[in-house]
Amino acid sequence: MKTILSMAKPLDGLLGAQRLKEGEPCRLMRYVVQQPVEGGLLLYHVLTKAVVLLDEDEAHRLSADPASVPGLVEGWFAVPLSHDDRELALQVRAVGKMLEKPVRRVRSFTILTTTDCNARCFYCYEKGRSRIPMRDETAVEVARYIVRNAAGESVRIRWFGGEPLYNKGVITRICRLLQDAGVGYKSEMVSNGYLFDEKTVEEAVSLWNLAKVQITLDGTESVYNRAKAFIYPEGSAFRRVIGNMHLLFGAGIRVTVRLNVDRHNAEDLFSLADQLGAEFGGEPLLNVYSHPLFESCSVEAAVHHTDLERKALYDSRMRLQQKLQEANLFRQGKFRHSLKLNRCMADNDGAVVILPDGHVGKCEHYTDSGWFGHVSEEDWDEAVRVSYKELREELDACRDCAFYPDCIRPVKCEESVHCYPEEREEKLAEIRTQLLSYYRSHEVSD
Amino acid sequence: MKYQIEIEPLASRFVVAVKDPSTGDIRKCLAVNQTAADMLRLKREGLDIPSISRTLSEQYGAPEDRIASDAEALFKKLGLD
Numbered sequence A: 001m002k003t004i005l006s007m008a009k010p011l012d013g014l015l016g017a018q019r020l021k022e023g024e025p026c027r028l029m030r031y032v033v034q035q036p037v038e039g040g041l042l043l044y045h046v047l048t049k050a051v052v053l054l055d056e057d058e059a060h061r062l063s064a065d066p067a068s069v070p071g072l073v074e075g076w077f078a079v080p081l082s083h084d085d086r087e088l089a090l091q092v093r094a095v096g097k098m099l100e101k102p103v104r105r106v107r108s109f110t111i112l113t114t115t116d117c118n119a120r121c122f123y124c125y126e127k128g129r130s131r132i133p134m135r136d137e138t139a140v141e142v143a144r145y146i147v148r149n150a151a152g153e154s155v156r157i158r159w160f161g162g163e164p165l166y167n168k169g170v171i172t173r174i175c176r177l178l179q180d181a182g183v184g185y186k187s188e189m190v191s192n193g194y195l196f197d198e199k200t201v202e203e204a205v206s207l208w209n210l211a212k213v214q215i216t217l218d219g220t221e222s223v224y225n226r227a228k229a230f231i232y233p234e235g236s237a238f239r240r241v242i243g244n245m246h247l248l249f250g251a252g253i254r255v256t257v258r259l260n261v262d263r264h265n266a267e268d269l270f271s272l273a274d275q276l277g278a279e280f281g282g283e284p285l286l287n288v289y290s291h292p293l294f295e296s297c298s299v300e301a302a303v304h305h306t307d308l309e310r311k312a313l314y315d316s317r318m319r320l321q322q323k324l325q326e327a328n329l330f331r332q333g334k335f336r337h338s339l340k341l342n343r344c345m346a347d348n349d350g351a352v353v354i355l356p357d358g359h360v361g362k363c364e365h366y367t368d369s370g371w372f373g374h375v376s377e378e379d380w381d382e383a384v385r386v387s388y389k390e391l392r393e394e395l396d397a398c399r400d401c402a403f404y405p406d407c408i409r410p411v412k413c414e415e416s417v418h419c420y421p422e423e424r425e426e427k428l429a430e431i432r433t434q435l436l437s438y439y440r441s442h443e444v445s446d
Numbered sequence B: 001m002k003y004q005i006e007i008e009p010l011a012s013r014f015v016v017a018v019k020d021p022s023t024g025d026i027r028k029c030l031a032v033n034q035t036a037a038d039m040l041r042l043k044r045e046g047l048d049i050p051s052i053s054r055t056l057s058e059q060y061g062a063p064e065d066r067i068a069s070d071a072e073a074l075f076k077k078l079g080l081d
Helices: A057-062 A087-100 A136-150 A169-180 A197-207 A221-228 A237-250 A266-279 A293-297 A308-327 A382-387 A396-400 A421-445 B034-044 B049-058 B065-078
Strands: A002-005 A024-028 A030-036 A040-045 A050-056 A078-080 A108-112 A155-160 A185-191 A210-217 A254-261 A286-292 A351-354 A360-361 B004-011 B011-020 B026-032
Touching: A030 A185, A030 A421, A040 A057, A040 A421, A050 A057, A050 A421, A087 B004, A087 B011, A108 A185, A136 A155, A155 A169, A169 A185, A197 A237, A210 A237, A210 B011, A237 A254, A237 A266, A237 A421, A254 A308, A266 A286, A266 A308, A286 A308, A308 A421, B004 B034, B004 B065, B011 B034, B026 B034, B026 B065, B034 B065, B049 B065
Parallel strands: A108 A155, A108 A351, A155 A185, A185 A210, A210 A254, A254 A286
Antiparallel strands: A002 A050, A024 A078, A030 A040, A040 A050, A351 A360, B004 B011, B011 B026
16 A cells, blocks of 8 residues: 555644554545546555555455555544544544634735626526625725725635626726835635626726636527527627637636536537537636536526436536546645635635625625624624534435545535435545646645 | 643544643643543642542552552643643
8 A cells, every 4th residue: 555645734744643452344434535546456544535546456355345455444444333423523524623723814805896787697596686896985985895805915805796897887986095104915706707898807906816717608699699688689799708808818817618408408508518628728827517407506597406307417418527527727726734614705714795784794705794704893793604614414415425624515505405315426536636636746746 | 821722532532632821822732642632621629749649549449659650641741830
């Protein structure tokens, strides 16, 4: 057995080697993912983040008696038959939380410049909510709030909406005030991309310090134009957005294209992938990934999918993802070698969401309620802030899930209401791809 | 209070963190056995070394002086003396 990666911190010095009586019957821990490679088998421990490589002989012995492979018991890959894997996972999370570096300052700000938008997407999760633009005086208060929190350190800003460029004046206003106050910042944006133009891109580089934009494309030209239903009667929004992507690349700004996949556009997205390959093939600043449209955006819509429909959709997405990888449009995320203690900004003390009226919240999905403070006030409602960390009861599927140690399902998060088998399959495929990618680069660097 | 002691179980051991109570910064962190974890819990409750060794001697049937010297060494290692 060869160790490719040791346990992640802080477990490396704390968990210690497992000691068992000789001959005690063992099994693999539930959180071990196996990935065959040439000449052996990789084992990835989702709980400890350790990775080992077994040779063919060891791999052969694994299923009959994992304890017979030297090192697997000591490294907690093999555990006694009666071992409580879940209990250990909960202990590891509690230890990780106890040793987590305390967060003293908010350093990450998601700012909704407006909840209004120039598109009318049929699937928008903000549909029916109030459409409020941020006013100039609120933007001034937002900048002051950031300066107070930054305390001289640099911050990260994520411009969000609605469509953030639909009220871009407040972006400029906030950035100027931060510059005047000597606060360093980098920003990114979630935008439909329509309202960029040469002047805006120039300002995005020189003043907004915009490093990345996420743009959603729902299909090829006609499918996209129909799905987005922009308020402008003339011209092709699709062509405009593609043109704007060229402007962004030209300015050195990264673009992540999200392909929202549902039954209405699943097949069309294969054509779009071809088009993107032809239009932007080899562009190092581009990353394209797919996302199921309804599974996370709207629970109500998700439960209306039958099991068969959901399976067909996931199969389609997996094929699309494969195509994106082959076309070199998809950039694999980094292999994770740290304990996962937070799900997102909502349960991260270092991040807040600022709404157009100046209310401070934890999640962009809560725009009309669920805030815990205001940029003009020093006090906040701790009970509301902490409520974003409250976890849901476990599902039956959690008992045997290999990803349990990394799975955080807050009560307030719509995305974590259900957990479908296809999601777990997808996660497994993702981990395997990242693992292989890490292993191959490790081989090269060896 | 000059320090804050936090203890969490981990497999057959216990992880102890000694933190700065005002900032939450970790000063020391250690994996210890059951007896050491009990010593630290009693220390956290405000007991002195003689009281800790008396209590644990009754609990484990070990000599008081040995527990006292172990506790002294442990507290020194964690900067609790």
